[in-house]
Amino acid sequence: MERPRLNFADDRLFALARLIAAECRTSANLHDLYGESLMAALFVGLAQAEPVAERKRGQLPPRLLRRVTDYIEEHCGRPIRLQELAELTGLSTTHFCTAFKASTGLPPHKWQMRVRVERAKSLLTGSDMTLAAAAVMAGFSDQAHLTRVFRQIVGTTPAAWLRNQTG
Numbered sequence: 001m002e003r004p005r006l007n008f009a010d011d012r013l014f015a016l017a018r019l020i021a022a023e024c025r026t027s028a029n030l031h032d033l034y035g036e037s038l039m040a041a042l043f044v045g046l047a048q049a050e051p052v053a054e055r056k057r058g059q060l061p062p063r064l065l066r067r068v069t070d071y072i073e074e075h076c077g078r079p080i081r082l083q084e085l086a087e088l089t090g091l092s093t094t095h096f097c098t099a100f101k102a103s104t105g106l107p108p109h110k111w112q113m114r115v116r117v118e119r120a121k122s123l124l125t126g127s128d129m130t131l132a133a134a135a136v137m138a139g140f141s142d143q144a145h146l147t148r149v150f151r152q153i154v155g156t157t158p159a160a161w162l163r164n165q166t167g
Contacts, residue, residue, distance in 0.1 A: 016042045059103040060096075064089045068100065069111070076115040077139040082108060112139075117153050120146055124162050131158055 020038050060068070067088050072080060085108055086096035101107050106114070120138035123129050129137075135146035150158045 010045065013042060013045045016045065058099060060089060060099045065100075065103050068108075069104075072108070072112050073115050076112055076119055077137065079139075080108075080112060113149050114153055116140060117146075117150055120150065120158065121161070124158065125165055134158075 016038055020035070020042065023035050023038065059065075068085050071085065071088055082093045082097065085100070086093045089096055089099075091099065097107060100111070104111055116138045120134045120140070123134040123137055124131070131146065132143040135141075135143045138146065140146040140149065147157050150156075150161070154161055156164075
């Protein structure tokens with residue numbers, strides 16, 4: 001409220017506003033016609049000003065989103081570069097990241113971490129695999145990495161989660 005913001009940007013109107021402000025600050029007033037003309041020009045400009053449309057990035061089309069998520073699931077065990085994913089959609093990496101997050105609610109890296117956690121869960125419940133082996137097969141650098149990410153996503157450690165699944 002202290003500093004009003006206009007929903008448009010027009011250099012001409014800002015220049016008129018600066019001239020009016022300067023006229024109000026000076027003690028040597030020019031002719032009243034000058035000030036009135038500036039005010040009239042500003043009001044006409046304001047009446048014609050159109051709000052700047054806020055540009056919103058859209059979501060990925062369902063077909064492209066499915067292509068990317070399938071690719072992440074197939075290759076989650078290795079590092080996936082943003083450029084690879086962007087190329088699948090034909091978008092720049094910046095636009096791809098924005099569209100992916102708008103579509104899924106998560107950035108691509110976090111999506112991949114969730115896929116890796118799900119892969120680790122299936123490896124742990126489907127065999128007698130150790131946590132360290134499941135971590136490496138799911139694409140984590142080691143067991144500690146799996147545990148850290150697993151706790152962030154699931155809210156518990158892999159060992160505690162596994163005990164709750166079997167017990």
